[in-house]
Amino acid sequence: xxxxxxxxxxxxxxxxxxxxxxxxxxxxxxxxxxxxxxxxxxxxxxxxxxxxxxxxxxxxxxxxxxxxxxxxxxxxxxxxxxxxxxxxxxxxxxxxxxxxxxxxxxxxxxxxxxxxxxxxxxxxxxxxxxxxxxxxxxxxxxxxxxxxxxxxxxxxxxxxxxxxxxxxxxxxxxxxxxxxxxxxxxxxxxxxxxxxxxxxxxxxxxxxxxxxxxxxxxxxxxxxxxxxxxxxxxxxxxxxxxxxxxxxxxxxxxxxxxxxxxxxxxxxxxxxxxxxxxxxxxxxxxxxxxxxxxxxxxxxxxxxxxxxxxxxxxxxxxxxxxxxxxxxxxxxxxxxxxxxxxxxxxxxxxxxxxxxxxxxxxxxxxxxxxxxxxxxxxxxxxxxxxxxxxxxxxxxxxxxxxxxx
Amino acid sequence: xxxxxxxxxxxxxxxxxxxxxxxxxxxxxxxxxxxxxxxxxxxxxxxxxxxxxxxxxxxxxxxxxxxxxxxxxxxxxxxxxxxxxxxxxxxxxxxxxxxxxxxxxxxxxxxxxxxxxxxxxxxxxx
Numbered sequence: 001x002x003x004x005x006x007x008x009x010x011x012x013x014x015x016x017x018x019x020x021x022x023x024x025x026x027x028x029x030x031x032x033x034x035x036x037x038x039x040x041x042x043x044x045x046x047x048x049x050x051x052x053x054x055x056x057x058x059x060x061x062x063x064x065x066x067x068x069x070x071x072x073x074x075x076x077x078x079x080x081x082x083x084x085x086x087x088x089x090x091x092x093x094x095x096x097x098x099x100x101x102x103x104x105x106x107x108x109x110x111x112x113x114x115x116x117x118x119x120x121x122x123x124x125x126x127x128x129x130x131x132x133x134x135x136x137x138x139x140x141x142x143x144x145x146x147x148x149x150x151x152x153x154x155x156x157x158x159x160x161x162x163x164x165x166x167x168x169x170x171x172x173x174x175x176x177x178x179x180x181x182x183x184x185x186x187x188x189x190x191x192x193x194x195x196x197x198x199x200x201x202x203x204x205x206x207x208x209x210x211x212x213x214x215x216x217x218x219x220x221x222x223x224x225x226x227x228x229x230x231x232x233x234x235x236x237x238x239x240x241x242x243x244x245x246x247x248x249x250x251x252x253x254x255x256x257x258x259x260x261x262x263x264x265x266x267x268x269x270x271x272x273x274x275x276x277x278x279x280x281x282x283x284x285x286x287x288x289x290x291x292x293x294x295x296x297x298x299x300x301x302x303x304x305x306x307x308x309x310x311x312x313x314x315x316x317x318x319x320x321x322x323x324x325x326x327x328x329x330x331x332x333x334x335x336x337x338x339x340x341x342x343x344x345x346x347x348x349x350x351x352x353x354x355x356x357x358x359x360x361x362x363x364x365x366x367x368x369x370x371x372x373x374x375x376x377x378x379x380x381x382x383x384x385x386x387x388x389x390x391x392x393x394x395x396x397x398x399x400x401x402x403x404x405x
Numbered sequence: 406x407x408x409x410x411x412x413x414x415x416x417x418x419x420x421x422x423x424x425x426x427x428x429x430x431x432x433x434x435x436x437x438x439x440x441x442x443x444x445x446x447x448x449x450x451x452x453x454x455x456x457x458x459x460x461x462x463x464x465x466x467x468x469x470x471x472x473x474x475x476x477x478x479x480x481x482x483x484x485x486x487x488x489x490x491x492x493x494x495x496x497x498x499x500x501x502x503x504x505x506x507x508x509x510x511x512x513x514x515x516x517x518x519x520x521x522x523x524x525x526x527x528x529x530x531x
Binding site for chain 1: 441451452458
């Protein structure tokens with residue numbers, strides 16, 4: 001019974017936790033510039049993420065190791081240094097962007113400049129992490145995040161042509177701005193396959209003490225939760241394509257993106273969009289902050305756990321506090337939230353091979369996953385994904401330069 | 406041979422300039438369209454004055470950024486299309502600034518009149 005409750009909670013909160021600053025901005029831009037044409041990129045990124053999340057959960061449930069901890073143990077600190085630095089840099093920048101997303105949501109509601117909200121939001125994030133356990137961060141915010149289903153409702157009420165939607169799921173070449181199209185396709189993948197998600201999921205599996213016998217819960221949560229979650233990201237893209245593209249509005253700011261709700265929700269539109277953006281980004285900010293603490297503690301062998309009394313995991317607590325302070329400091333220097341998001345997304349793509357590659361080894365090492373090693377199909381997919389990630393990492397910077405703006 | 410090479414270089418320079426102008430035009434058209442949609446939503450009561458002011462201010466900054474980028478090289482303004490675009494962008498900036506004033510004073514009629522004289526608004530797709 002408990003396993004079924006965990007499964008339902010896991011799937012439901014995956015839906016609520018899927019949409020954040022990266023997926024909203026990339027999907028909104030993709031829809032406004034290329035209609036439904038980039039739906040396939042969301043679908044492809046979802047498959048990639050679901051596979052990685054399932055594997056990280058399997059590793060944690062069987063080997064009782066998080067991804068960061070297992071990589072540190074299996075490959076040593078010299079190999080770990082690269083993904084560790086990459087992940088921390090991305091985490092800090094993405095955290096700044098997520099806090100910026102919450103601040104923009106508050107700006108949309110109050111008119112007060114977003115910079116004024118950065119420190120109060122940082123304080124809220126820290127207080128939530130200080131006073132609450134893993135369940136509140138994961139399930140509480142995930143449940144609140146169900147408000148993002150408004151994107152799906154909006155898309156559904158706008159009545160898109162199903163055959164056009166189906167066509168969007170098949171990769172095709174754009175008839176204009178090919179480099180921009182390619183950049184957005186790669187960005188959608190970077191926004192979806194965030195490194196923090198993979199380690200956060202494996203750390204959460206350990207926090208929740210998932211057993212080896214419950215691997216089916218992990219598998220179902222990973223695939224079903226990610227698939228349902230991606231429907232929300234597709235909702236953003238479709239709504240943007242149906243509202244903003246015909247009006248020739250390109251998304252250069254969140255204020256423009258908010259307009260996509262107006263035809264469907266009328267006077268509730270801006271409030272609802274602000275709620276979606278704010279809650280989605282707050283959830284992601286909490287997860288990223290916690291994950292940065294997890295990663296540092298797991299790599300350096302410190303005591304860690306969101307459910308542990310803070311005194312018992314003092315270095316873990318200090319680590320996530322430090323990361324949060326760094327993100328706030330960058331935020332206070334001044335930034336454009338949307339541009340920073342797109343930079344983070346590109347950096348994620350550059351780091352992607354370092355995230356994917358270790359799985360090829362770990363998921364075939366019986367010391368970590370016992371008899372639950374990946375089969376030939378899983379290994380084939382993973383090998384293809386590693387090559388694909390390497391390719392994306394090579395092209396993302398030139399694409400950012402040519403097609404980024 | 407040298408003449409051919411010069412012609413090719415000149416052509417590639419022209420096409421790069423054309424592409425840049427097209428990109429600026431597209432961005433400014435998007436900002437013009439954004440202004441129109443925001444103002445219409447405000448006039449129909451769908452969005453609050455707070456949001457309208459915030460969104461128009463943001464659009465104003467984006468127009469100014471785009472205008473600065475457009476005028477960053479003399480070649481752009483030497484081109485008649487670039488010069489026209491720059492003037493339209495300036496007009497759009499002034500119009501948005503006035504519209505922000507209309508929102509502050511809740512003057513819907515004035516905003517409606519300004520909406521009718523918006524420069525750089527593309528034709529909406531069906």
